[in-house]
Amino acid sequence: MRLCFFRLALLIVSIFGLGACNGCNPQKAPTQDPSADKPPGATSAAGSATAGAANSGAAGREVEVFLIYGSEKKTWLEESIKAFEPQKKTTASGRPITIRAKAMGSGESVQAIVNGTDKPHVFSPASSAYIALLNSAYAQKRAKPIAQPGETVVLSPVVIAMWKPMAEALGWPKSPIGWSDLLKVNLDPRGWGSKGFAEWGRFKLGHTHPEFSNSGFLSVLAEAYAGAKKTRGLSRADLDNPSTRKFLESVEQTIVHYGTSTGFFTDKMIARGPAYMSATVSYENLVIESYQKNPPQPIIAIYPKEGTFWSDHPYSILDAEWVGNEEREAAKIFLEFLKARPQQERALALGFRPGEASVPIASPIDLAHGVDPKQPQNLLEVPEVATLEKLLDVWKDTKKTTDVVLVFDKSGSMRGRPLEEAKRGAKSFLDVLSDRDEVTLSFFDTVVYPTVGPVKLGDGGRKQLAQRIDGVSAGGGTSLYDAIDKAYEDVSKRAASARGRIHAIVVMTDGNDEGSRLTLPALKRRFPNEADTPVKVFTIAYGEGASADVLDEIAESAKGSAARGSVETINRVYADMAAFF
Template identity: 45%
Template sequence: MKRSVYILLSLLAILSLTLSACGQIQGLIPGGSVTVSIVYGSEKKEWLEPLVAQFNEARNKTADGKVIVVESTPMGSIESVRGILEGRLQPTVWSPASSVYIPVANAEWRKLHGSDLVTGNPNDLVLSPVVIAMWKPMAQALGWPEKAIGWADIAELATSEQGWSAYGHPEWGDFKFGHTHPAYSNSGIVSIIAEAYAATGKQRGLTEADLNDPKVREFMAAVEKSIIHYGTSTGFFAERMFERGPSYLSAAVLYENLIVAQETKRLSGQSSQIPVVAIYPKEGTFWTNNPYVVVNAPWVTEEQREAAGIFEAFLLDRPQQLKALEYGFRPADPSIPLTAPLDAEHGIDITQPKTILEIPNAAVIDKIQALWRETKKPVDLVVVMDISGSMRGDKITTARASLLEFVKKLDDRDRLQIILFSSNITTLTPLTPLGPKRQQVLDSVSGIFETGDTRLYDATLAAYQDLAANGDPNHIRAIVVLSDGADTASTQTLEEVMAQINASAGEGGNAIKIFTIAFGSDADESVLKQIAEPTGGKQYKSSPENIQKIYDEIATFF
């Protein structure tokens, strides 16, 4: 009797332990998860990435108990929507820098799917006005802050032969201006829309007919003439400006938050640059409002929509909105006061902007983009390609294929020279306009094969000397060097070559820029970095798998 009670009790204890353990295990067994992928404008990366990590760590769940996993990718706002429209990117959420491009995105999506890509009124995540970032002494030379400065003033400065001499500062040289590439980045597209407005003297109601006026084309060409180069993202552009200083760029179209971030660095001693300030164009500007768009696309499930909504609510919640302030954004939540670092000490004025420019319709934006293609600053480009024996196999095949794609991206007005190096240095095509010779160049590139040694330094110097002699200083001048190994056969040393390049380098931002691609694991990255960085160019690490992407990114500079 007694024994059976014990047995019964033991059984009960085991049963209850098993049951409670099941409860524990159940928490560990993934009850399924739902992934929310978000492609967003890179300028909010510093704010967003830690929040994504925090959100994922908290293992938030949908109503059905599925854990929400957010996967985020920063990308130029125009580049990302191109990817969505072409079906290459299939995110749940698209959060571009601003709503400016939504009319175009909707118009194109309608053609494909019969409905808008962006439906309803998406919520803004954080705000920041588009501004002209300028070094404070330069802004003061223009009369800032007493005098309001606009896009037209920038245009006048850009077109003046005298540059900064006209403002009593010959030592500053030319006015060097920059904005990102309009086919990739939001600030690029708003820059050229603002140029079109400034050319017509309008602030709203811009029509296709307005753009037919020859003076619009002249005006845009004049402003674009002062551009040192384009670029893929606004964040990257800001980084270069603040790293390289006023001899590289006098002013660039950026977002207010990037200026606050730079001034925060400067004031805390992390940057030794002179102060930079935000100029709010007097004719009006645009806001970056960072809309949170759950795309109206067939690949978004109801469950993802729900999960995306939960992540959105998290981003709009007060603690996350307060964080935005730290990164120089104006929170979308109006109950958060605009306090430090949003102040004059950090180069900005929160009572600005005074007015905005109206977002034109899709057809007008398309036409402005076409006009820009015709008026943009042409590039004089020398491609220097390693065809030494070690390029055999996959390497030479992918290098050839990606160079072909790269050449296709250049405009007819661009001038292209191609130099091949191995034991010898040969010019495949001289520096002449691409238009008339495009097919011939494509055919020649297709016939490239590998042989011999690596005369990297000699070839680089040859390219530089050719471009310095034959390039047009009014064009963007650049060299792209691809190499897969260390120099084995040059007659000159790296130091000798760099000394000659530095001695003849022009003025800061307008100097010839060298972009180097370290192709494959045997490439000498450190040498290629030493070649690229002093010129204002950039060194890339690449492999046959991603060489196309690297060429694509370099193309955004032009």
């Protein structure tokens, strides 16, 4: 279960060091024992070039620094590496330094390092929470932590990205806006009509899944603080307070759906417009970046008046057997380069706050790009471990529940390993969902079979559905469009009578449609031509034989999202897909 892994993340977030202050840099995590046992496992292709090379080379032999980093700073880091190369920096022994970098999701990268599938010399996630998470997870397998606390290279506060006209309707920029203001619009039966804009409909929010994403977790923590009317000292008793829980539930009811990527919501806001989403929890640099993507209206950053958090982008040199003295020396030289004024000024130009206090904040961190250089004024305090331990349980009890139909291709082309891996993936999908969620199974080949469910996952429902998945065998053709159409018809009926839930279809297929009575254009006409469609369709193209472009088209028409998987990745793809719910 992913829950255990991410509960661990919550426990160690308490050392994140986000104390309350007025716009200061986040504190660094406390120094930990940097020694580490020798990890087993094969070295990755990226890491193999440097493994064991620390003290064995003569002058002139390259020292390669392998760096894994959070993709939020991809443009800046890639530009910095290109600028570093002509410098022809060397170690003290005269060996030239080269940099190899790999962008990965923070949670994924932690797993890769712990499992030994990647062996970087430097780890630079979006948040220091993942440094602590890596140490805790690694120590469980190796008995000792692996990562130093690291130094901040760039900064970006967590914000609520909102369409400018909507923010103005709430009083921005004259009045500070917070979670409570968003909640008032949501609770009013008139929605945006309570502010004189009935044509905007209801208030709709997006934030990432807190078990998968740093911004999602911090969103829920900020909501809890707002509900408790505190800025520090949040306790388990506060989370048990009915008024806090009611506040959390009310905010979560505004959710369109969840997800794994913070940037995903900003991109979808821009692509689909205000009717799809009123606001999303994001990072300040992503708001600035949106001005280069021609949004239908300007997007501005709201710094919640109740308080917010920093994303502090640490640069941590790992202490492991594959990081020798010269790799460590070279990594420090590259760190100095990143913190030098030219690179810090370039980070500023890309929308980040400089990690070096000596570099003054200037454009584009300004009102012309939707952000306020004087914010954030208040940073929330991370509460004690016992409170963090309980937070996810409270969120699971208050989150917006899901009614999802899992449409599963059991056609003949799925025989053998593809079917077995797809079964594993579908069961991992069930594992990630909440006990309060409901799932319907819809199997198809040439025939679209009678559905199983909807079944509530708690009280044995998850086991019941897993047994039905295990019992499936492959055969027949692929009536893909008919299967989606039947699922859409069924869940749409429930959506009409059970508002306040996420209603969705997740469809997986490894082939092209064969013999459906419905054509692709006719299927697409089934979906309402509006951003705020009550049922969203998410697709998984499984293997090279799947019509990925067609599935992308279906997902976009039904305002969902598309993914692609193989027998090697389908388990993870399914689990990631479940993060939307």
